Structure formats: C-alpha cells, structure tokens
Amino acid sequence: MKISVITVCYNSAATLGDTLASVATQDHPDIEHIVIDGGSADGTPALVEREGGHVKVFVSEPDKGIYDAMNKGLAHATGDVVGFLNSDDVYAHPGVLSRIASVMADPALDACYANLYFVDPRQLDLIRRVWRSRDYVPGLCARSGWMPAHPTFYARRSVYAEYGGFNLDYALQSDFDMALRLLDIHHIRTRFVPEFWVRMRMGGASNASVRNVLRGNLEAWRAVRSHNIPVPPWFILVKLASRLSQFADRSLDIR
Numbered sequence: 001m002k003i004s005v006i007t008v009c010y011n012s013a014a015t016l017g018d019t020l021a022s023v024a025t026q027d028h029p030d031i032e033h034i035v036i037d038g039g040s041a042d043g044t045p046a047l048v049e050r051e052g053g054h055v056k057v058f059v060s061e062p063d064k065g066i067y068d069a070m071n072k073g074l075a076h077a078t079g080d081v082v083g084f085l086n087s088d089d090v091y092a093h094p095g096v097l098s099r100i101a102s103v104m105a106d107p108a109l110d111a112c113y114a115n116l117y118f119v120d121p122r123q124l125d126l127i128r129r130v131w132r133s134r135d136y137v138p139g140l141c142a143r144s145g146w147m148p149a150h151p152t153f154y155a156r157r158s159v160y161a162e163y164g165g166f167n168l169d170y171a172l173q174s175d176f177d178m179a180l181r182l183l184d185i186h187h188i189r190t191r192f193v194p195e196f197w198v199r200m201r202m203g204g205a206s207n208a209s210v211r212n213v214l215r216g217n218l219e220a221w222r223a224v225r226s227h228n229i230p231v232p233p234w235f236i237l238v239k240l241a242s243r244l245s246q247f248a249d250r251s252l253d254i255r
Contacts, residue, residue: 001104003081005097008069008073013044019090020054026095027097033056035059039061081100081104082155084153086200099195111159113153116196121203134146134192141224142180163181172212172215180223220235
C-alpha cells in the first residue's frame with residue numbers, strides 16, 4: 001500500500017527538518033512524501049534539497065494559503081491512502097504509517113484517524129495538551145463542531161477524487177468543512193484508532209489569537225449552514241468547550 005504524505009510549508013526552515021526526518025525514518029516501505037512550499041524566502045527550499053532526499057515531489061511557488069497548498073498536494077498524490085503532516089509536526093514513533101497501512105488494509109474502510117499530542121515548540125517530548133478523539137456517530141460534526149485530529153486523518157485517495165478538496169472560502173476551518181462533508185454528508189466509513197500518531201507543536205493560524213479562535217469558530221458555524229444543516233444555538237459554545245479537556249489531560253504516554 002502506497003501512502004502519500006503531504007507537507008505544506010511557508011518559511012518553515014526552523015522546523016521542517018524535524019518533519020522531513022520523521023517521515024524519512026518511518027518503517028513503512030512505500031511512502032510518497034510530497035512537500036508543497038509557498039515560495040519561501042528563509043532557506044526552506046535549500047533545506048529540502050539538503051535534507052529531503054526521500055521527498056518524491058517538491059513544489060515551491062506562491063499560493064493562496066495553506067488549503068490551496070493542500071489541494072496542490074492532493075493533485076500530485078498517487079498513493080492509495082493520503083494524509084497530511086504539517087511542517088512543524090512529527091510522528092509519535094517510526095511505525096505510525098505501517099500501523100495506518102494495517103488499519104486501511106480493511107477494504108470496508110474509507111479513512112482512519114487517531115489521537116494527537118500538542119507539544120512544546122522547543123521540546124517535542126513536553127506535552128502541553130492532548131487531543132483525544134472518539135468514534136464517529138452520525139451528525140457529530142454539525143451538532144457540536146467536532147472533527148478528527150486532522151494531522152492523524154488518513155483517507156483513500158479515491159475519497160478526495162470523488163468528493164473534492166479543501167474549500168478556499170474558509171481560511172481557518174476548511175479542514176473542519178472537509179470533515180463535515182466527508183463524515184456527516186457523504187457518510188464515508190471511518191475507524192477511530194485509540195493511539196497517538198502525531199506530535200504537533202503548539203501554535204498554528206487558527207489558535208494564534210483570540211480573534212482567530214473566534215473567527216475560526218464562526219467559519220465552522222458558517223460551513224454547517226452552507227450545507228443547509230440546522231445549527232443548534234449552542235454550537236460555538238460547545239465547540240469552544242470541547243477544547244477545555246485537552247488542557248486537563250497531559251498524559252505522558254508517547255508511543
């Protein structure tokens with residue numbers, strides 16, 4: 001099973017080396033690592049040339065933002081299964097992609113996902129938050145703003161071919177819109193694997209400020225409404241409250 005891993009980046013020279021090394025040390029034998037750069041000026045392309053010997057596709061050109069870059073990655077992907085690893089994230093251990101391949105060997109599945117650690121930007125073994133996911137039940141995304149941890153979400157390439165890529169109308173929550181479309185609307189068949197697959201550095205555009213957090217939640221609300229799904233009045237409050245448990249749970253079990 002070929003697995004395509006898409007990494008999008010822009011001026012990521014400070015962290016991308018960790019991501020490249022994490023993919024290169026995975027023990028799965030058939031990995032297509034695709035790196036889409038937005039035209040960085042900080043030495044990112046030189047870093048990929050120097051440390052990305054395993055990278056199969058590298059594109060460096062201006063884009064319209066992170067989700068446009070992700071769509072470019074999807075267009076280049078040739079794997080049976082596709083996932084995304086951000087340019088400041090790493091896998092929890094070298095066997096993650098092999099584990100994903102074993103799960104996706106079940107032909108009844110369209111996608112799988114797992115748990116995620118938020119870690120200190122300078123100490124990747126220091127956990128700051130934990131994103132524990134759950135089994136999906138119909139309507140969960142629209143009711144509460146829930147979504148799987150996107151860096152742990154691996155779907156068959158045929159899913160994206162059939163249902164399309166990321167909607168550029170949402171600058172911060174297009175990954176939520178994608179989850180909403182695939183799970184609530186198109187009812188793809190998923191499996192939650194109760195393991196930790198990714199260590200994600202704290203930060204990111206959607207959490208960069210209180211303004212972005214509020215803007216992101218409004219985008220999620222708008223995404224639900226755009227699909228003519230009734231939005232409960234407590235939607236944004238429930239979505240915000242769902243993050244509180246992440247701060248309370250700081251399990252040290254990285255595996």
